[in-house]
Amino acid sequence: MSLSGIFSSAHQRRSFLLASGGLLLLCFLATLWIANRPEQSPSLETFNSFLNSVVASGAFAILSTLYISFFVDPNEVQKAAVVLPQDISQNLERIVADSVDYQISVRTGRHFRAKTLPRLLEQAKKHRQPIRVDAILLDFRDEAICEQYARFRQSATFDSHLWSVEYVQSEVLATILAIARAKNEYPLLLNVQLYLSKRLSTFRIEGSSQELIVTREDPKDFAYRYHRSHRDYAAYAHELGLIRTEASNVDVPTNVAPTEVLQTMFGLGKIAATVITAAEQAVGGRSPYA
Structure with a gap:
């Protein structure tokens, strides 16, 4: 004390x-x-x-x-922002529970589609209040970026054996499918804006307009949380804004058959059939960080 x-x-x-x-x-x-x-x-x-x-x-x-x-004691300020690896899920749950909006910048969004998105929908249904979600994912259409990210994950992360260009693409598409299906099922509760970014980063930024949390790829890494009152919150919120501005906005269709979502969004023949199949199989998968 x-x-x-x-x-x-x-x-x-x-x-x-x-x-x-x-x-x-x-x-x-x-x-x-x-x-x-x-x-x-x-x-x-x-x-x-x-x-x-x-x-x-x-x-x-x-x-x-x-x-x-x-x-101001710099050490106290630093300690207040640090989140232990075992407390990351708890902090994400708390942020989601208090949110009426959510923004996230990640690469594939595996944890987001498995844990965060369903929780956001639960909150929206519970409070009967629409929630706005801005989701920024890696642009799977850029194979060079996907290959660069796959090489990074192969060399530096706990699940290195999984990563390839096709895996990156299928996981991004799985998250897009999860978002599209959620929006199609709850069009009045989920106001989602989807962006595809060519910016590659080892950090993930997500949270609400009241609090952000910055995590890394490995579940053993420390995270950092910044409440709106924290002096560094504005910097990360601004970073999210810059990423969103540079990214491509993609319309998420409604009233489209689940099997036709990706073709409607990106065009027939633009995505390999094997990647689409892998994406559809991954939609209901568990979070790798659970």
């Missing part, structure tokens, strides 16, 4: 100052009463000196504490 932590709460700050100020006032009044007595014994003089010391040191301590509380 730190002074900055205690003083960050208005209630605790007020309680501390009132209690300390009240005690010092009583001590000060006692010194005045003793000083005005016509006769003072040695013990009373000693007690009066003690009270004077308490008042002086207490006043100095309060003023010093108030002064120190205006400074």
